[in-house]
Amino acid sequence: MNLELENDERLLRRALELAAQGAGQVSPSPLVGCVIADARGEVVGEGFYLYEQIKHAETLALEQAGARARGATAYVSLEPHAHQGRTPPCTTALIEAGIQRVVAPIEDANPLVAGRGFAHLRAAGIEVQTGLLAREAARLNEKYIHAQRHARPFVHLKLATSLDGRIATRTGDARWITGPQARARVHRLRHEYDAILVGAGTVAADDPLLTDRSGLPRRRPLVRIVLDDRLTLTPQMQLAETARTTPVIVFTNAQADARAAVALTDCGVEVVRLPKGARDLNAVLAHLYRRELQSVLVEGGATVAGRFLDAAFVNKISFFIAPLIIGGSDAPPAVAGTGAQLVADATRLRDVEITQHEEDVEITGYPKKQRSEARG
Ligand SMILES: NC(=O)c1ccc[n+]([C@@H]2O[C@H](COP(=O)([O-])OP(=O)(O)OC[C@H]3O[C@@H](n4cnc5c(N)ncnc54)[C@H](OP(=O)(O)O)[C@@H]3O)[C@@H](O)[C@H]2O)c1
Missing domain, CATH: 3.40.140.10 (Cytidine Deaminase, domain 2)
Known part of the structure; x- marks a missing residue:
């Protein structure tokens, strides 16, 4: 040189x-x-x-x-x-x-x-x-570039799995699959994102807080998003209890119970009704983009992960794999949805990076199949 x-x-x-x-x-x-x-x-x-x-x-x-x-x-x-x-x-x-x-x-x-x-x-x-x-x-600047080009946020799917590809036990227990070092890394990952998103199933099973506890400075709080067509999030859950300090948006459908919606808005939760409900990921992402949220970390569960992958809305993937076997045919797999018919059609990653966090292994990469329709 x-x-x-x-x-x-x-x-x-x-x-x-x-x-x-x-x-x-x-x-x-x-x-x-x-x-x-x-x-x-x-x-x-x-x-x-x-x-x-x-x-x-x-x-x-x-x-x-x-x-x-x-x-x-x-x-x-x-x-x-x-x-x-x-x-x-x-x-x-x-x-x-x-x-x-x-x-x-x-x-x-x-x-x-x-x-x-x-x-x-x-x-x-x-x-x-x-x-x-x-x-x-x-x-x-992958998040910024993606948001500018496609008028929707950059989506990063993150899951913690066992060696046998489960994200929880058959009773829904998921704490903790990975160790402290991998979990600290997840908080640093949350710090890079504008929003974090989970499904109603995860909220019901885990009552998570979903905050950025990296300790690093951030300009805007991490916006917490729940896809919840039946409005199962209750005011007693941690997300609702903390909604006044760290925003929570719940996407739901036009028919969702009005009383449940009022109970949530009284706690400071923002309830957004979409004509086709939270299942319309295109509408969810378009809404987030209009709110100037440039990136979303999707943290599960299996149903949500499957929907995002089936729709090819995922731009980046990180799996944290722990050396434990959960077993049981009723324990949820990492990804539900329709999935691939042939291995050749499976979501394969490129530019893969493998990092070890104590005994856990992080595999991060970019799916080869992504939606790429132009802005509009
Ligand atoms: N290890 C990990 O990394 C990890 C991470 C997250 C969760 N988990 C575990 O995963 C389990 C929950 O997974 P899950 O598959 O049952 O639930 P989930 O994916 O969190 O939520 C699925 C539910 O969300 C609602 N929903 C609304 N819009 C949706 C959309 N566009 N796409 C998908 N779902 C939508 C649906 O319920 P409605 O019809 O009621 O709206 C659906 O049944 C729990 O046991 C949890 O502990 C593990």
Whole structure:
């Protein structure tokens, strides 16, 4: 690798690293990091975006660099924006500061920005280089990119299973299949998401709290969602009891019991009636997108997991597999629904990562089959 490329890669990696520090604090905006380096490759400014601080990564890095930005290179994790949003265009700031070259891996997926930022910079005589670490940059902002392209949230299915693929015993007991380290990892995963979703069966069996207990800062509370056509969630359950501090949305159908709905709304739960009920996942996801929820972690149970997979709405999957065997033909499998007829039709993962958490194994990857219809 030549020296310039080596430098570019090192500095761009740093910009991606900085961007990642905004996790949990940028949605519905993207994660953005910026490094400004002089001709010798020495860093003169750094910044990353946090929604509340308003200033963009490029502005923060330029402020740090001051006059040393003149003739320097800006490494940005995503195409700088050229439109007036909550802040003036970052492209203008880069041009006015005298930046000579911009290295940014990918275009912004936001139609207001896509390609325009690069075009604005090039028109001002700035050398723009794209493509380097494009895969890593797209992965970093996978939730944002998906939501922008498809007008619905990015869906990550997470389940904890036994070696024999069960998510609970025949009595419905599911605590705890995995150990403390895997469960701590799940809280870090929750921290990356805007919402968490489960079915009525899981609420009835586990009375879960479904909060982000990672201890990491987040801009908005994790929104807890229940798919519940018969409104079985009661005011005595933990979700309802905590709804005033951490939001809960229950999706149900038009016929669901009015008294049960009032009892829940009195606790601060938001009841959303959909014409075709909670079974209409398209409508559920469209509703969440309109609420600026860019990503959803689906935590089961088997019925919900099956429906999401059958409908090809799942964008990412993590199974945490524990070395125990539950057994029993009545113990729920990880995934119900219709499933595949042939192994060749099964949901196979790509880009698989395997991580060990004490004795448990996490397998994370991306299903090859995903819905990909265009925005509309
Ligand atoms: N190990 C794990 O990771 C894990 C995670 C979660 C749960 N669990 C275990 O799994 C068991 C519960 O699984 P489950 O399959 O019985 O329940 P579930 O998938 O949590 O909930 C299914 C129920 O949700 C309602 N629902 C509404 N809209 C739906 C939609 N679009 N898709 C699917 N369901 C929809 C339906 O009930 P209505 O018709 O009443 O609306 C349906 O019967 C429990 O024993 C729990 O402990 C384990």
